[in-house]
Amino acid sequence: MPFLAVTLAVAAGLVLSWLLRRIVLRLNRKRPELQATSRVARRPLQLALCLIGVRAALELTAGSETWHAAVDHLLLIALIGALAWLAVAVLLIIEAVVLTRHSVDVADNRRARRLRTQMILARRIAVALVVVLAVGSVMLTFPAIQALGAGLLASAGVISIVAGLAAQTSLVNVFAGMQLAFTDAIRVDDVVVVQKEWGRIEEITLTYVVVHVWDDRRLILPSTYFTTTPFENWTRRQSEVMGTVEFDLDWRAPVEEMRSELRRVLAGTDLWDERVGVLQITDATGGFVRVRILVSAADSAALFDLRCLIREAMIAYLQQGHPEALPHQRWEQAAPDAGSSVQRKAPLRGLGSPTAAGARPPADPHESQLFTGSIEAVERSRAFTGPGDDVFEDRDRHLASRN
Structure with a gap:
């Protein structure tokens, strides 16, 4: 009799799980992203409903048996774990739905990247809280340690534990990661310069930040690095940036012709965002004139390519059309001075000198x-x-x- 009841309970749980999933998908049929992410919650939902059915079936058919208490205790622990698994799956679904509706594959994605960063960290914090609650609930099922479980679940107890652990070096990064997420100091896909390395923020966790360096290396930094050390964030407010290209040229450099060539190069490329494009002489000492070209682009990647393009175009232009403008080193040899020729000194003569008679x-x-x-x-x-x-x-x- 108990075996038949358990079998029917499991079957009922599977059917109910299928019906619930179908109902949810039908109500949200206009959201295709939910169709793919809902599979994450299928297994924990089935497990939770089956465990609830099995517990109810055993309670009705074998409630008076001696082994029922031990089996029911195990089923309760499994049910707590299944519910925690289901809660984590629901958090993953919510995160996926929100991030899908705010895509970062657009020109101005600053707001989307900020939301992405906050959602990822919020989900990780919620998962940690679900795990803590699940562990505390399991502890409450054991009479010998109910006091410890109640203290862990109590709000004051949780706050005191978290505050005490925060003083430890290993968990300082956790609070630093939370600070990064909600103070908007950095976001996922931000362009930063840290430790003289240029790269993008690839991942932000509760304890460390992954920077994808330009040459495909990954720089792993603790979260406290970004709260205690100065760094450059090129895309915190906007993705548009400016950069310079400098040349040390001869004094015969054709400045006006170079300005015309710069305008021609900028007009022929999509890398330039048409905000800034100027050529100026910033220095004229030491035998050279320094030509600085200031340009702007939509983002740092486009700026790097634009600077390389301008540098190559200007070098080719000067080599082919104005070779006299290329850097030169000059030396001048002074004419020999007639008065600087070496003259022989006359010998000293005195009254007692051993010179021939009559010599004067x-x-x-x-x-x-x-x-x-x-x-x-x-x-x-x-x-x-x-x-x-x-x-x-x-x-x-x-x-x-x-x-």
């Missing part, structure tokens, strides 16, 4: 090349160039009289 020092003390350039130098030169001509004439007469 230069008449002009400047010829000695020892001291020149000022009156004081000439006077000092005379002190070192020996006696004058009259002394040498007297010496010559004296030598001639002796001979």
Whole structure:
């Protein structure tokens, strides 16, 4: 008798599950996204209805049996788990329906990305709460630990436990993740620069953030990084960005012709959003002139491609039409100075110098090349160039009289 009752209960649960799913889909037939996501809740719904039917059948047919209490306790624990599974599935369905109605595959998707980030984190928080409630409910089924289960389910108890655990380093990231979700600091698919790496926010969890770097690497950062460390968010308010292309060119660079070429390049590409497109000389020192081109694009990816396009087009334009504008290094060789030739110094001669008889020092003390350039130098030169001509004439007469 109990076996037959259990079989009928299981069959009734499966049929009721099928009917409920059909009714829900029929009422929401204008929402095709629900057709695909509803499969997530099929298994937990069937399990929950079957367990409810089995418990009712055993209560009616074997309520007085000795084994009924133990079996009913196991079925109750299984039912709690099935209901928790069903609640998680319902949360996944709600998340999928909401995200499908707010697609991020549009030009201006800032609001959709914000909603996506908040929905994902809210769903994860709700799943964590469902698990806590399920564990607490299971604990309440055991008389020996009912007090602990009641304390876990009580609101004050939950708040105190969460507050106590939040002081731990491992759970600080959980609160940081919640802060990121609801303060709008970053969103899924935001373009950021963190640790000198350019990439997009790929995933935001309660404990860490995944950044998809431009070269397909993944940078895993704790949630606290984005609440304690400065970083760049290029798409927080809007996706439109501006960027520069710079050239160091010769002073003969044709600025006006380059402006005309820039306008031609911008007009021929869809990467430019027509907001900003200017060419300016920002510096003219060190033998070069610095040409800066400022352009804008709809997003960072388009801006990168636009900058590369302008850089390539301008280089080709200058190489083909204005090679004189390319950077040059100039050297000038000064003409040789006639006064800089090396002159031989005259020997010093004095009264006691071992020179031949009749040899005389230069008449002009400047010829000695020892001291020149000022009156004081000439006077000092005379002190070192020996006696004058009259002394040498007297010496010559004296030598001639002796001979």
